[in-house]
Amino acid sequence: MQTILLILCILAAVYFAYRFFLLRKSIRKTSSALREITGELSENRIVKLPVQDACLEELLEAINENLTAIRREHIVYEKNERLLKEQIENISHDLRTPLTAILGYLKLIDKEHFNETDAEYLAIAIRRSETLQALITQFYELSRVTSHDFSIKKEPVDAARILREICLAYYAQLEAQQLATDFSLPEHEIRLLGDADALKRIFANLLQNALRYARSYIRVHVQKNNADGTISFFFENDILPEQMPADPGRLFDRFYMQEQSRSRGGTGLGLTISKTLAEHMGGSIEAACRTQDSETTFAVRVTFPCPYPAAASSLYL
Incomplete structure (x- = not known):
């Protein structure tokens, strides 16, 4: 009887040791897969458990639900970011045209008949307009160079x-x-x-x-x-x-x-x-x-x- 109990204990120990080994190996693989998925959220992948375990499967289900929610937020963010950049480009373009005309008219004004104060005011208006023009150009350039489809030539x-x-x-x-x-x-x-x-x-x-x-x-x-x-x-x-x-x-x-x-x-x-x-x-x-x-x-x-x-x-x- 004692021999049978000893054999059963040894078999149970081997079983649980083997099960523990498989679970550790499975957790390592799952962790590696999770890191890969986190690095590439755009891919619609989920975390899978190589070895069946009810508790761990429940945990992975919660993780996959969070990954799905993060992907949805990421898609919304990228869409809003893209729309914002397009709006900045459009607004910059719409502002640059009339501002260029304003600067042209300011520079065409005959300053010879102005007194010193009026000439100074005109110079200030021109400087401020040029500053605004530079700022609008920078806004446009920033939206352009930070867009996902922006690329530059690679040549000597x-x-x-x-x-x-x-x-x-x-x-x-x-x-x-x-x-x-x-x-x-x-x-x-x-x-x-x-x-x-x-x-x-x-x-x-x-x-x-x-x-x-x-x-x-x-x-x-x-x-x-x-x-x-x-x-x-x-x-x-x-x-x-x-x-x-x-x-x-x-x-x-x-x-x-x-x-x-x-x-x-x-x-x-x-x-x-x-x-x-x-x-x-x-x-x-x-x-x-x-x-x-x-x-x-x-x-x-x-x-x-x-x-x-x-x-x-x-x-x-």
Whole structure:
């Protein structure tokens, strides 16, 4: 009798051990499947249990119900986001046309017969209209570059030439603001795989940002990173200590505004657009602040992979 009981106990122990092993293996597979499904919510998949177990099946049923609810919310969110971007594009287009006409008429006004006060009011109206025009254009561009169907060309471009052209285009504005410049721009090619128009927009936005907040100087330079074969473009300028952002990385967030660092009418859209375009080209962008010898410097670094060897790599700074 004792022998039979012992055999039964051993068989029960083996059974429960085997059952426990199967359940552990099943839970691991289920967890792996759940992680995959969470990463690809657009696919209409459910979590299944390889081994039958009433309690676990009840749990998985609740999980699948939650996944279905999350998918429905995700679909609604994407639809609303798409509609919002389309509305922004339409509104931007509708506003740009009459605003362009208004600016044209303002600039056609004969200022010779105006007194000093009226001429000043007209100049203010023109500046405000141009600011509004730039803002509307940025809204449109932001909705365009963040849409799901946005894509850029991938072809060889000379980033050094584009950077020189952008810096030259803003030379008059730099002089008007009496800013010292330190542009260390290579004369040789820097060939990247990307989109020339996107690169122009990135460089222009970063230089405009520096122009908006620079106190006395702007520095632009290029650096080759031999460790990973990337190319970095730096845009640096000095700022007031109270303009130092608490979290420089957040400056690339959509519509992020920090009163101390955004006190001159910036919207934050330019940096957001630059970040989005850089990522579309396989690059990255980051900002940093440092204080040394009572001088506070704000710097933006945009980095791209460089698939082509430089013609004269010794010219990099």
